[in-house]
Each structure stands twice: as C-alpha cells, then as structure tokens.
Amino acid sequence: MTPEPNPVRRSARSHRAILDATFDLAVRNGYSKLTIEAIAAAAGVGKPTIYRWWPSKGVLALESINERMGTATDFPDTGDVAADLASQIDNVVRLFCSDVGAVFKGVIAEAQGDPQVAAAVREAITEPRTRQCQARLERAVAAGQLRADIPTRMMVEQLYGPIYYRFLLGTEPLADYDAHTMVERALEGLRPRL
Amino acid sequence: MTPEPNPVRRSARSHRAILDATFDLAVRNGYSKLTIEAIAAAAGVGKPTIYRWWPSKGVLALESINERMGTATDFPDTGDVAADLASQIDNVVRLFCSDVGAVFKGVIAEAQGDPQVAAAVREAITEPRTRQCQARLERAVAAGQLRADIPTRMMVEQLYGPIYYRFLLGTEPLADYDAHTMVERALEGLRPRL
Numbered sequence: 001m002t003p004e005p006n007p008v009r010r011s012a013r014s015h016r017a018i019l020d021a022t023f024d025l026a027v028r029n030g031y032s033k034l035t036i037e038a039i040a041a042a043a044g045v046g047k048p049t050i051y052r053w054w055p056s057k058g059v060l061a062l063e064s065i066n067e068r069m070g071t072a073t074d075f076p077d078t079g080d081v082a083a084d085l086a087s088q089i090d091n092v093v094r095l096f097c098s099d100v101g102a103v104f105k106g107v108i109a110e111a112q113g114d115p116q117v118a119a120a121v122r123e124a125i126t127e128p129r130t131r132q133c134q135a136r137l138e139r140a141v142a143a144g145q146l147r148a149d150i151p152t153r154m155m156v157e158q159l160y161g162p163i164y165y166r167f168l169l170g171t172e173p174l175a176d177y178d179a180h181t182m183v184e185r186a187l188e189g190l191r192p193r194l
Numbered sequence: 195m196t197p198e199p200n201p202v203r204r205s206a207r208s209h210r211a212i213l214d215a216t217f218d219l220a221v222r223n224g225y226s227k228l229t230i231e232a233i234a235a236a237a238g239v240g241k242p243t244i245y246r247w248w249p250s251k252g253v254l255a256l257e258s259i260n261e262r263m264g265t266a267t268d269f270p271d272t273g274d275v276a277a278d279l280a281s282q283i284d285n286v287v288r289l290f291c292s293d294v295g296a297v298f299k300g301v302i303a304e305a306q307g308d309p310q311v312a313a314a315v316r317e318a319i320t321e322p323r324t325r326q327c328q329a330r331l332e333r334a335v336a337a338g339q340l341r342a343d344i345p346t347r348m349m350v351e352q353l354y355g356p357i358y359y360r361f362l363l364g365t366e367p368l369a370d371y372d373a374h375t376m377v378e379r380a381l382e383g384l385r386p387r388l
Binding site for chain 2 (some may be wrong): 032080086105106107108110112113116121122129130150152154157160161162163166169171172181182185186187189
C-alpha cells in the first residue's frame with residue numbers, strides 16, 4: 001500500500017526550503033537582487049505558498065537572518081556586567097561580519113525607503129534584543145554596578161550605536177571593533193558616583 | 195548687436211540646475227525613484243552633460259546634500275567642549291530630520307550594496323566631518339579637558355554612533371535626541387582622571 005502524502009510534513013518541508021533558499025540566494029547574489037520568483041523556483045514552491053506565510057521579501061529575509069542569529073546574541077550573566085556586555089558585543093560583531101550581516105545590511109537598506117520593512121526590522125531584530133539588553137542592565141543597576149538614574153534604553157544606544165555606525169557607514173573595519181575598550185568607555189559614564 | 199552666448203555662464207547655470215533638480219526630485223519622489231533621465235529632463239540638459247560632471251546618481255545626490263549642509267555641521271570653539279559638541283550635534287539632528295536627512299538616508303541605503311557609493315559617502319560626508327570633530331577634540335585634549343590616551347577617532351564613534359543608530363534604525367524618534375545628556379554621558383568616560 002502506498003502511504004498517503006502527509007500535508008503537514010510537506011508543508012514543513014516547504015517552509016524550511018523557502019527560508020534556506022532566501023538566505024542562500026541573498027548571500028550569493030546580494031539582497032538587492034533577491035526576488036520572490038527566484039526564491040519560489042529555488043525552493044520548488046509556487047509564489048502563493050510564500051505569500052501565505054510572509055507578506056514580503058524583507059520580512060522573509062529577516063526571519064532567515066533571525067533564526068541564524070540563534071542564541072549568539074543572548075546576554076550572559078556572570079555577575080560582571082562589563083565582561084558580559086563585551087562578550088555579547090563580540091558575538092554581534094562576528095555575526096555582522098558574516099553572511100548574516102551581509103543580508104541584514106540589505107534589509108536595513110530596504111528599510112530606509114519602506115516603513116513596513118523598517119517596522120519589521122525593529123520588531124524582529126532590534127526590539128527583542130534591546131529588551132534583553134535592558135534586562136541585563138537592570139540587574140546590574142539592582143546590584144549597584146550601574147547608575148539607577150539613566151534610562152537603560154539610553155544605555156543601549158550608547159553601547160550599540162558605535163557598532164551600527166561602523167557596520168553601515170564603514171568608517172573603520174567592523175572586524176577591528178574593540179568591544180572590551182568601547183564597553184569600558186561607555187560604562188565609565190554609567191557607573192554610580194562614589 | 196546680439197550678445198554672443200556665454201558658454202561659461204551657460205555651463206554654470208546647467209551645473210546649478212542639475213544639483214537643484216536632483217535634490218528636488220529626491221525629496222519629492224524618494225531617493226530610490228531618482229533617475230539620471232528624470233534629473234536631465236527637469237534640469238533641461240542631456241544625460242551626457244550630467245555624466246561629464248558626476249559618475250553616478252549617488253555621487254550627484256551627495257553633492258546636493260553636502261552643499262545644503264553648508265556650515266551647519268561646523269564645530270564652534272567657545273572653550274567649553276561639551277557645549278560645543280552638543281550644539282553641533284543639535285544641528286546634525288536638525289539636518290537629519292529635514293529633507294537633507296531623507297535624501298541622505300536613501301544614499302546610505304544605496305551604499306549598502308554599492309562600494310563606490312559607500313566610498314563617496316565617506317569621502318564627501320563622514321571623513322571631512324570626522325576630521326573636523328577630531329580637530330575640536332584635540333584642542334580639548336591639549337587644554338586638559340579630555341584624556342590624551344584615547345584616540346579621538348574612537349571618541350567620534352562614541353559621540354555620533356547613537357545618532358546614526360536612531361537615524362537608520364528608527365528605534366526612537368531622532369527629533370527627541372537629547373544631545374546635551376548624550377554628550378555629557380560620553381564625556382564622563384573621556385575626562386582625565388583626577
């Protein structure tokens with residue numbers, strides 16, 4: 001007896017194939033040349049299947065990036081806030097210098113002229129990680145290691161602004177980013193006055 | 195006697211018309227929809243005239259932005275480095291929130307996939323202003339107001355990174371940027387130890 005085709009399993013397989021094709025094509029040809037047509041062809045699905053799950057190329061590319069970031073941007077908590085931030089920032093820099101970063105750059109570029117993609121970047125990438133960073137910083141505030149009178153969102157901008165500056169403007173090679181020194185410098189203004 | 199047509203004056207007029215048409219069209223339709231064809235039509239010149247002076251749309255748009263920035267990004271020197279930086283950064287934020295910023299965003303977006311445009315952004319915009327900022331910071335170092343052991347280029351990344359972060363990621367409204375507080379925070383790590 002031939003087994004019935006399993007639509008759930010087939011659907012999961014298509015979902016996976018679309019995400020992989022998106023990332024592979026974006027890396028190979030550059031994000032700006034990525035099209036839903038090419039993704040559909042490479043994944044062996046029809047365009048409507050893609051649009052059933054994702055509203056646009058930008059949102060699809062973001063998911064393919066996000067799953068590849070995995071736990072690399074999680075914040076450790078060893079009790080030493082400076083060391084924890086520097087180690088997380090090292091991971092971010094490594095990601096940004098990889099294929100993930102190359103695709104992310106393309107999505108950020110598209111976001112400059114497309115408010116929907118810009119909102120998706122914030123929802124999928126920056127907001128969740130900002131909140132994770134704030135949680136780590138708030139534990140340091142509670143431990144008396146950081147000033148309680150500075151909003152942690154402002155601290156996040158000080159810590160991550162210089163990374164995005166190099167990443168998107170290329171003023172210096174991002175790979176040379178000295179996370180340890182930059183974190184130390186930023187924290188000097190954030191420590192409680194004695 | 196009819197005056198001879200003056201080719202120098204006509205040339206200057208075309209040059210001016212091209213720059214104005216570029217900026218106006220980029221503001222009206224968005225940078226991504228800007229084409230050399232449309233600029234040529236609006237300026238009343240042929241495409242070869244444009245390519246005689248500018249290699250690409252990106253470089254032309256950059257010049258139209260740069261001349262509109264004028265002296266707004268110059269660094270004052272009142273002797274109070276914190277006040278001088280905050281006042282310059284206020285001007286930068288105001289520019290970035292204006293039409294100039296909207297066009298600049300489009301050019302930066304294009305730069306993400308085009309190394310020639312990326313190099314032009316650095317040469318025309320970020321490098322000259324980085325050097326101007328370094329000169330102001332170096333006078334503050336000489337006056338004993340800032341630490342001499344931190345490269346001034348690194349100080350520039352700390353001061354301007356958070357602005358570009360808001361500008362390009364939109365994590366918070368750039369118009370609400372508190373230049374005074376952000377400069378104070380950054381300088382706390384940059385002042386000489388007593």
